[in-house]
Amino acid sequence: MSADLVDADTRPFDVCVVAHVTRDRIRSGGSWSIRPGGVAYYASLALHRLGRRVAVVTKMAREDQAELLSELRSEGITVYCIDSAETTVFINEYKGSHDSRIQRVASVAAPFAPSDLGSVQAHWFYLGPLLSQDMSVEFVDSVRMRGKILLDAQGLVRKTEGEKIQAVHPAETEALMRPVSLLKVDAQEANTLSGANGHEDAAGRLHALGPQEVVVTFASKGSMIFDGKNFRYIDAVAGTVMDATGCGDTYLAAYLDRRLDSDDLERSGRFAAAAATLALEREGALHAGPVEVRARMERPTRADQRPGLPSR
Numbered sequence: 567m568s569a570d571l572v573d574a575d576t577r578p579f580d581v582c583v584v585a586h587v588t589r590d591r592i593r594s595g596g597s598w599s600i601r602p603g604g605v606a607y608y609a610s611l612a613l614h615r616l617g618r619r620v621a622v623v624t625k626m627a628r629e630d631q632a633e634l635l636s637e638l639r640s641e642g643i644t645v646y647c648i649d650s651a652e653t654t655v656f657i658n659e660y661k662g663s664h665d666s667r668i669q670r671v672a673s674v675a676a677p678f679a680p681s682d683l684g685s686v687q688a689h690w691f692y693l694g695p696l697l698s699q700d701m702s703v704e705f706v707d708s709v710r711m712r713g714k715i716l717l718d719a720q721g722l723v724r725k726t727e728g729e730k731i732q733a734v735h736p737a738e739t740e741a742l743m744r745p746v747s748l749l750k751v752d753a754q755e756a757n758t759l760s761g762a763n764g765h766e767d768a769a770g771r772l773h774a775l776g777p778q779e780v781v782v783t784f785a786s787k788g789s790m791i792f793d794g795k796n797f798r799y800i801d802a803v804a805g806t807v808m809d810a811t812g813c814g815d816t817y818l819a820a821y822l823d824r825r826l827d828s829d830d831l832e833r834s835g836r837f838a839a840a841a842a843t844l845a846l847e848r849e850g851a852l853h854a855g856p857v858e859v860r861a862r863m864e865r866p867t868r869a870d871q872r873p874g875l876p877s878r
Contacts, residue, residue, distance in 0.1 A: 578687040578713070579644070580618040580826060583610045584701075585694030586654045586675045587624045587634050592811055593659040601850065602634045603656060605694025605718060608812030611851035612819035612841065613692075614643050616859070618826070621646065621686060625675045626653040637851075646686065650676040654696060657729075658811060667810075670729040677701065680708035688713045690822060694815070695721030698734055703741045710745035716822055717746045717777075718815070723758045733758065743775035748825070750781045750818045765790060766797055779831070781821065783814055788867075789839065791831050800835035801867035805843035809850070816845040816852050820859065836863050 583606050590603030606624050613620045621644040626634060630653045638645050655672035677699050691709045693716065695701040700721050709715055722742065725734045736742060739759055743749065749772060751759065756768035769780040769792040783789045791798045820841035824834035840862040844854045854862075 577619070578689055579621045580688065581610075581613050581690045581692050581822065582621040582623060582686055582688035582713075583613070583692040583694065584623045584678060584683070584709070585609070585692075586696055586700065587622070587626060587638075588654040588656050588696070589630065589634060590811065591655070591657045591672075592809075599849070602637065603811060604654065604696060605692075605815050607634075607638070608815035608845075608851050609692055609694060609819040610638060610643050611641065612816045612845070613823060614641055615852055615854065616820060616823045616841075616856050618823060620644070621688065623678075623682060623686060624648070625650040625678065625682070627651065627675075646682075646684065648676075648682050652676075656696075660810060669731055671697070671726050671731060672729060674699070674726060678705050680705055683708065683712065686712070690714045690716055690826070692716045692718075692819070692822065694718045696724070697721045697731075698723070698725045698736055703738050706742055706745055714747040715745055716748040716750070716818070717742075718750045718818055719755055719759060720752070720814075723755050735759070740775050743772065743777060746777045748779045748781070748822070749777035750783065750814075752783045752785070752814070756780075756782050766792070769797070779825075781818065781835075783817060785813075789817070789835060791835050793831060798832045798835060800832070800839050803836075803840045803843040803862060804866050805847050805862075807846050808848060810846060812851060813842050813846055817842040820852075823856075839863075839867075840865075 585606035586604050587606045588604035592599050606622050610620050610622045623646045625648045628649050652673040654675045657670040659668040722736050724731050760768040760771035762768035765782050772780050780792045788801045817838045821838035824837045841859045845852045
């Protein structure tokens with residue numbers, strides 16, 4: 567492992583994001599763009615711009631590192647990049663509603679191993695597997711000795727067959743969930759991982775496997791937070807949609823940002839919803855600080871615009 571930046575500050579990072587920075591080819595509104603992407607890109611920039619001390623552990627082909635990591639480096643984020651034979655490349659096509667996309671994978675970087683973490687220490691480790699092979703039970707277990715784990719489970723239920731992404735139910739769901747403190751899933755992922763058919767039942771089952779908090783997102787219909795006692799529903803914040811890529815990563819990063827300072831789950835969720843809307847309104851990662859996000863929290867929510875959440 568090598569750090570792209572020399573950081574004399576030996577304190578643990580607030581958050582270390584472990585995930586592949588990807589090359590994304592995105593089609594939206596009839597035009598194509600190519601840019602960096604993936605959980606590591608969107609989440610680390612959001613956390614950094616909200617004022618957190620952030621590190622990234624990622625893997626990609628050496629020839630792609632200068633281009634794909636330049637924005638993170640220029641922002642002052644400490645990046646630990648491990649060489650991989652390939653870089654993960656996603657092709658995302660949005661047609662009509664930004665809640666729906668067609669996604670393909672052109673190449674996949676090597677999975678993470680416990681040795682990839684080196685001597686990195688952080689209060690929270692934000693794990694963002696994009697595909698089921700990215701992180702093993704052994705790897706997740708190795709992380710829990712270093713700090714609390716936030717897991718975005720989207721990749722656990724996806725595998726590749728050629729360029730196509732297929733749904734999969736991980737055989738080791740219970741073992742993967744056991745060391746997790748904060749779990750994020752969307753409604754479909756929640757049902758797949760839990761075997762339930764309804765988001766409250768699914769959140770309850772997932773919580774019983776280990777996570778103290780379960781966040782379920784419903785795209786433009788808002789989100790739900792379950793702490794083992796109460797279900798808190800968070801409406802989406804009204805705004806103009808320009809680019810939906812990375813919106814879920816921004817939501818979760820902003821939620822964690824607030825949870826680092828507060829035990830108010832509902833206000834943390836509202837802050838996260840506002841940050842996600844701000845990210846939707848511009849291409850790329852979140853371009854806003856905490857003051858702008860708090861101001862957006864005061865705007866109307868979309869509760870009166872949505873048909874209602876999925877079945878409970």
